[in-house]
Amino acid sequence: MAAQRDTAGKIVILTGAGISAESGLGTFRDEGGLWAQHRIEDVATPEGFARNPRLVHDFYNARRAQAAEAAPNAAHTALARLQADYPGEVILVTQNVDGLHEMAGARAIHMHGALEGALCAACGARWQAPPVMCPDDPCPKCTRPATRPDIVWFGEMPYFMDEIAAHLEDCETFAAIGTSGQVYPAAGFVQEAAYAGAHTVELNLNDSDTSRSFAEHRVGPASRIVPQWVDELLTR
Structure with a gap:
């Protein structure tokens, strides 16, 4: 497994409020x-x-x-499974201030802080x-x-921006899940990743303001389309 982790491309995932909506938030x-x-x-x-x-x-x-x-939904647990089982690095960046990723067993970079x-x-x-x-x-x-x-309130600088930028520069895949594409600098991550050569995919209930910037789109409830996407990544 260690050898596989050296060759599998890094995945960077940005999550927004849409991933927690089915948990009642x-x-x-x-x-x-x-x-x-x-x-x-x-x-x-x-x-x-x-x-x-x-x-x-x-x-x-x-x-x-x-x-x-609130409790994590199937999308949260799927991303935790991806982090645990994918033979490469999975970086999870969230705009959400809830702790549902951690409750599901994942590790997340909270760029907008945390309620706790x-x-x-x-x-x-x-x-x-x-x-x-x-x-x-x-x-x-x-x-x-x-x-x-x-x-992090509107008008303030998000946390961990240098760390996030470094991950975007060397990822193979960038995914945005449940984001509106309206809040910067997160809305610009897709352009940064694409410029660095990453494949970009959006998973969302509806089109976002940045949908046209993604190479691939998957539309539907996060609790359905995120586990499907994770299954594909883990079996390819």
Whole structure:
């Protein structure tokens, strides 16, 4: 098996909100969900947090509680199986802040942070977030009441960008699963991978804003098309 791992091409997979939708976690565009009740400017920007930190904390407390009750679906478990059984490297990058990839047994790079994390806006310390966070929670390192969710908001730089860029430069296959193609820099990953010579494939419920940039398309629910794609990769 070790020899196979040296020759199998690297796969880089980007996942977005669509992969978790079937686990009950809504996307930006879902009607009636948490996002439909708030403006993005109010709950997902540094300016919104500065204006009303309690509103932002309440929003992410609700998201944290919702994610804690969710379970991975067949798409999550299929990607975990791919990481475990593929004879090469599988890099999983997610825009999602839930922990469903990890619950399924996968390892993921969380470019937009994670609900389970807390961050001090004053000193940069990080720690495990409690189920409920408040604006006056003291930082365990500097004690200042400047705690916030460790989430990358609109207008902030995503995490691990240098590491992700290096993976995109030397992957053989790039796949995007359940992404809208509207949020940069992630929406530009397909162009980076294609420029480096990778085969690109989109797996989505509908066309995205970047569908035309992909060489291959698979349309349908993630819980169906992702396991099918993984089976093909593991048996070819």
